[in-house]
Amino acid sequence: MENSEAARISRRNALLGVNLLRLITLLTALPVIGVIVYIIVRGAPALSWEFISAMPREGMRAGGILPAIMGTFYLTLGTAVFSVPLGVAAGIYIAEYAPDNRATRLVRIAIINLAGIPSVVYGLFGLGLFVLFLKFGTSILAASLTLSIMTLPVIISTTEEALRQVPNAFRVVSTSLGATRWQTIQRITLPQAMPGVITGVILGLERAAGETAPIMFTGAAFFLPLLPQSPLDATMALPYHIFVISTSVPGMPVEIQYGTVLVLLFFVLGMNVIATLIRNRARARRQW
Amino acid sequence: MSVKISVQNLTLMYSDGVESLHDVSIDIIANAVNVLFGPAGGGKSTLLRALNRLNDLADVDTAQGKIVFNEQNILDPATDVIELRRKVGMVFSRPAPLPLSVYENVIYGLRLMGERSKTLLDERVEQSLRQAVLWDEVYDRLNDPGASLSGGQQQRLCIARVLALEPEVIMLDEPTSALDPVSTAKIEGMLAELKERLTIILVPHNVQQAARTADYAGFFLQGRLVEYAPEKGLFLKPREKETQDYVTGRFG
Numbered sequence: 001m002e003n004s005e006a007a008r009i010s011r012r013n014a015l016l017g018v019n020l021l022r023l024i025t026l027l028t029a030l031p032v033i034g035v036i037v038y039i040i041v042r043g044a045p046a047l048s049w050e051f052i053s054a055m056p057r058e059g060m061r062a063g064g065i066l067p068a069i070m071g072t073f074y075l076t077l078g079t080a081v082f083s084v085p086l087g088v089a090a091g092i093y094i095a096e097y098a099p100d101n102r103a104t105r106l107v108r109i110a111i112i113n114l115a116g117i118p119s120v121v122y123g124l125f126g127l128g129l130f131v132l133f134l135k136f137g138t139s140i141l142a143a144s145l146t147l148s149i150m151t152l153p154v155i156i157s158t159t160e161e162a163l164r165q166v167p168n169a170f171r172v173v174s175t176s177l178g179a180t181r182w183q184t185i186q187r188i189t190l191p192q193a194m195p196g197v198i199t200g201v202i203l204g205l206e207r208a209a210g211e212t213a214p215i216m217f218t219g220a221a222f223f224l225p226l227l228p229q230s231p232l233d234a235t236m237a238l239p240y241h242i243f244v245i246s247t248s249v250p251g252m253p254v255e256i257q258y259g260t261v262l263v264l265l266f267f268v269l270g271m272n273v274i275a276t277l278i279r280n281r282a283r284a285r286r287q288w
Numbered sequence: 289m290s291v292k293i294s295v296q297n298l299t300l301m302y303s304d305g306v307e308s309l310h311d312v313s314i315d316i317i318a319n320a321v322n323v324l325f326g327p328a329g330g331g332k333s334t335l336l337r338a339l340n341r342l343n344d345l346a347d348v349d350t351a352q353g354k355i356v357f358n359e360q361n362i363l364d365p366a367t368d369v370i371e372l373r374r375k376v377g378m379v380f381s382r383p384a385p386l387p388l389s390v391y392e393n394v395i396y397g398l399r400l401m402g403e404r405s406k407t408l409l410d411e412r413v414e415q416s417l418r419q420a421v422l423w424d425e426v427y428d429r430l431n432d433p434g435a436s437l438s439g440g441q442q443q444r445l446c447i448a449r450v451l452a453l454e455p456e457v458i459m460l461d462e463p464t465s466a467l468d469p470v471s472t473a474k475i476e477g478m479l480a481e482l483k484e485r486l487t488i489i490l491v492p493h494n495v496q497q498a499a500r501t502a503d504y505a506g507f508f509l510q511g512r513l514v515e516y517a518p519e520k521g522l523f524l525k526p527r528e529k530e531t532q533d534y535v536t537g538r539f540g
Contacts, residue, residue: 169380169382169384170384170386170387171345172342172345172380172384173380173384173386173446174386174396175342175345175373176340176342176373176377176378176380177373177374177377177396177397177400177449177450177453178370178371178373178374178397178400178401178453179370179396179400180370183400187396187399187400188386188387191387192387
């Protein structure tokens with residue numbers, strides 16, 4: 001009797017505990033869901049074909065946000081062009097080649113700390129180096145390079161981590177069959193690490209796409225009547241556009257503000273979905 | 289009987305200074321099953337990994353000695369290790385198919401050499417899988433992942449993968465330790481055939497397997513080669529007391 005009573009209480013407590021954890025998990029998800037729902041509700045009325053395909057009119061108080069969308073697209077693309085090859089290469093070097101010594105540890109610590117630097121600092125750094133010293137001017141090029149530096153640590157560390165998760169037995173076996181280190185990376189290790197690498201790349205680019213501070217000094221413009229014609233032109237961009245229309249344009253219709261936020265959200269969420277799809281497909285094909 | 293590989297006074301150290309092989313001299317005899325046996329930690333695997341310079345991947349330094357293969361000291365830094373590893377193949381104790389199809393696993397080494405001829409690759413796949421007594425079981429699923437095979441099949445796939453390179457020496461490090469008796473028998477039977485054409489070095493996973501397969505046997509204990517002899521001599525009349533204690537099951 002005594003015993004079954006104790007068992008009943010312990011079962012009840014366990015159930016209580018699990019439900020408490022459920023509640024807490026729900027509570028942490030709630031703000032995110034809340035924000036998304038609120039933005040959809042407030043922003044959806046502004047969405048139309050014109051909104052995403054036309055130039056702004058009447059001092060941005062009407063018309064579309066095409067230049068901002070295209071600008072963010074160009075900046076993300078530019079960031080990818082610089083940061084993906086560099087970041088993946090550096091990740092490969094650190095995971096597969098670098099000897100485990102003080103210099104390597106120093107580089108790794110530097111990379112980790114790079115990830116912790118506030119984005120406005122990157123913006124000022126980009127202004128100094130790319131815009132002024134290298135004379136790229138306020139341009140897509142300068143802004144992309146600045147965003148690349150900010151994105152690099154994410155790409156490097158996720159690449160390194162993904163490579164380290166590939167079982168070492170594959171490397172030993174491949175070497176024993178006459179593979180050079182590079183052949184092993186090319187044929188075995190990197191393909192196996194690809195889901196992780198892609199996830200890191202997209203997470204990094206996603207962050208770059210949504211940043212305001214690094215581009216406001218280096219490439220983003222308040223308003224441009226034309227789409228950018230070359231990488232040396234300045235550009236409008238979604239995050240900076242949101243900043244501008246929420247702080248500096250009097251009489252701005254609220255739907256346009258929310259609509260623009262919604263478009264940026266779709267842009268970033270879309271990248272997230274692509275990352276998840278690629279990762280799941282690659283994972284299904286993985287054999288360990 | 290001719291000597292295929294001659295290990296001369298080999299002493300190996302780990303980078304932390306711990307000795308893993310001490311003054312080992314042993315002749316690996318061509319076209320025979322050369323068995324290296326003894327309790328765990330005796331240095332057998334380290335010796336195997338020295339013979340194809342796989343120790344390069346680990347923290348092992350050569351302190352002294354020579355390993356002569358085809359009239360060349362393979363410990364010489366100038367050795368072409370890629371070439372060496374193709375000639376001295378290795379099978380590991382845990383079957384480790386690469387994350388590729390059965391077909392691509394077999395020809396992995398040939399692909400690395402840049403072989404492109406589809407006819408040659410197809411031929412080599414069938415030939416190697418037949419030698420590894422696996423062809424009849426997998427000929428209709430060559431495009432399945434190597435990992436989809438059973439454990440025993442995976443290990444024979446790993447053997448086929450080495451054979452595809454037409455090596456001169458094949459080293460097997462406890463190849464049957466993870467396998468059932470039927471697969472073990474298949475692999476032991478295969479070794480008897482393979483030695484007609486190449487030299488086999490086997491680290492068996494127990495004394496019985498050593499006795500069943502050995503043409504020549506060396507007994508390793510704590511990094512030293514205690515005794516080395518043709519099979520019958522070593523198992524029926526061990527010269528050293530340590531060997532006798534081990535083969536009669538008094539320790540190990």
